[in-house]
Amino acid sequence: MLKSINLSLSVLCNARCVYCPKDRGENLARQTMPISLIHKITAELTAPDCRHNIEIMQLSENGDALLNKNFIEILRILKKRLPSVKKILYTNLSLLTKAKSEIIIKEGLIDKLMCSIDSVDKDTFFLMNGLNLKRVLQNFKDFLSIRNKLDSHITVNVRILTLHNYVKAIKNSFGFIPNDVDILRVPILDEVPLIAASLERFLHPAKDKVEKSIIFAWNDREKFTGKVDSYTPNLKCPFLERNEHDLYIAPDGSCYSCCLDSKCSITFGNANTETLDSIFNGSKRAKFLEKLRARKFIEIGGACSSVICCQSLQQ
Numbered sequence: 001m002l003k004s005i006n007l008s009l010s011v012l013c014n015a016r017c018v019y020c021p022k023d024r025g026e027n028l029a030r031q032t033m034p035i036s037l038i039h040k041i042t043a044e045l046t047a048p049d050c051r052h053n054i055e056i057m058q059l060s061e062n063g064d065a066l067l068n069k070n071f072i073e074i075l076r077i078l079k080k081r082l083p084s085v086k087k088i089l090y091t092n093l094s095l096l097t098k099a100k101s102e103i104i105i106k107e108g109l110i111d112k113l114m115c116s117i118d119s120v121d122k123d124t125f126f127l128m129n130g131l132n133l134k135r136v137l138q139n140f141k142d143f144l145s146i147r148n149k150l151d152s153h154i155t156v157n158v159r160i161l162t163l164h165n166y167v168k169a170i171k172n173s174f175g176f177i178p179n180d181v182d183i184l185r186v187p188i189l190d191e192v193p194l195i196a197a198s199l200e201r202f203l204h205p206a207k208d209k210v211e212k213s214i215i216f217a218w219n220d221r222e223k224f225t226g227k228v229d230s231y232t233p234n235l236k237c238p239f240l241e242r243n244e245h246d247l248y249i250a251p252d253g254s255c256y257s258c259c260l261d262s263k264c265s266i267t268f269g270n271a272n273t274e275t276l277d278s279i280f281n282g283s284k285r286a287k288f289l290e291k292l293r294a295r296k297f298i299e300i301g302g303a304c305s306s307v308i309c310c311q312s313l314q315q
């Protein structure tokens with residue numbers, strides 16, 4: 001049964017994180033999801049004969065959802081049509097203005113906010129994420145202050161991936177410096193304790209969480225593509241269990257393999273022209289899962305053929 005839907009409201013992102021691939025949505029016909037597709041998806045999920053019980057909806061796969069010009073309107077439709085589904089927004093925070101936070105919190109449009117704050121030094125933050133730290137922190141504090149003032153149920157989860165730890169993990173695992181990194185500007189020390197301490201004072205100790213991000217080498221896929229037999233004979237898909245009951249839907253309706261398939265290279269159908277049920281239970285997806293369970297990554301191709309880049313690396 002389909003339990004979780006991951007919507008890519010936008011494959012565009014205004015950040016330039018060194019750990020993220022820059023080829024997001026390369027194979028797609030459009031970059032932001034239209035409202036018509038939201039209506040189609042919610043109509044199917046609320047139909048009397050729908051046999052799926054969606055528990056979680058992730059709103060920001062593969063890009064920053066706030067770059068969708070209809071972002072707030074889409075959240076309102078989802079809240080109205082699917083009130084009991086837990087909605088999670090992952091954002092880089094740069095576009096989450098005070099005005100938008102007020103609407104989201106007052107109307108209870110999401111249940112959980114997730115974000116990454118990878119440094120508290122403005123220069124390192126810019127090197128790591130390509131964003132203005134001052135604006136990001138202001139938006140973060142505004143969101144929390146409104147949330148606390150209104151005693152909203154929304155929880156906040158902050159993830160940290162420092163440039164120091166990212167480079168160290170990739171270098172120790174594979175022996176090379178990751179793409180998009182200027183090695184001469186990588187901080188010598190790990191900033192995680194400093195970042196965590198400076199953010200925790202704004203968070204609710206019982207509701208919110210600060211944690212280290214998982215590190216993937218998915219921005220270095222091209223170094224491994226097609227070489228999975230020589231590099232990784234025993235590796236499993238780390239998202240196999242999730243893939244059994246999740247669907248990932250791109251802005252153009254393509255239903256694709258998983259959140260680490262940045263180009264949406266492996267697809268099973270299109271939600272604009274087919275039902276979610278027929279895609280989820282269709283033969284294309286069944287064959288994909290069969291091969292994934294059997295670890296036939298080269299045969300699957302696309303992002304799966306560099307499954308080594310989907311593994312979590314130790315910091």
Ligand code: SF4
Binds near residue numbers: 239261
């Ligand atoms: S092996 Fe394929 S399905 Fe599994 S995490 Fe990697 S890209 Fe996703």
